[in-house]
Amino acid sequence: MFLFLDPPEIVLVLVVVLVLFGGSQLPKLAKNLGKAQKEFKDGLADGQKEADKAKEAEKAKETAKAAEDADS
Numbered sequence: 328m329f330l331f332l333d334p335p336e337i338v339l340v341l342v343v344v345l346v347l348f349g350g351s352q353l354p355k356l357a358k359n360l361g362k363a364q365k366e367f368k369d370g371l372a373d374g375q376k377e378a379d380k381a382k383e384a385e386k387a388k389e390t391a392k393a394a395e396d397a398d399s
Contacts (some may be wrong), residue, residue: 332340348356 329376344356
């Protein structure tokens with residue numbers, strides 16, 4: 328199932344979208360939705376990269392502190 332919708336519900340949603348936006352606007356709408364989805368995924372990936380960098384920096388800091396304590 329797509330987003331917990333049954334096939335008749337999906338058809339109803341598509342009909343409502345067609346009525347609201349018209350046939351000529353659907354390609355433009357689909358293009359914009361695709362761009363938004365790509366930007367969202369890219370943003371999630373960037374956030375994950377930043378989180379990974381922060382974890383690595385924290386590990387490096389802990390390792391440096393442990394090495395300093397061992398030398399003392």
